[in-house]
């Protein structure tokens with residue numbers, strides 16, 4: 001029997017991020033108090049504590065900051081997906097996000113490689129942001 005995978009549950013704070021992904025758009029927060037990008041979604045800027053955070057559409061393009069090949073599943077739900085290609089992606093705006101790599105062989109993964117979004121529509125209402133070379 002397959003286990004039901006744990007999926008993100010959008011909150012009022014994170015909802016715009018998830019709604020953007022459903023439309024194949026990457027949106028992150030921009031602080032109007034100090035002009036910095038903010039990710040993960042928050043109610044206050046971690047740099048200046050302003051609550052003037054606005055959502056902006058970005059390209060989603062970035063580079064591979066670091067990665068690991070998880071040969072042991074990180075949870076039973078992912079037993080059929082090993083090795084999991086877990087990645088930290090640094091967007092061109094400077095923020096980093098955890099993701100998974102797709103459409104690339106493990107032997108072709110290189111730190112610093114250019115990456116572009118892969119919008120994985122896992123359900124009618126949830127899209128996960130994965131990354132692929134490009």
Ligand SMILES: [Zn+2]
Nearest residue numbers: 031034045048
């Ligand atoms: Zn700020």
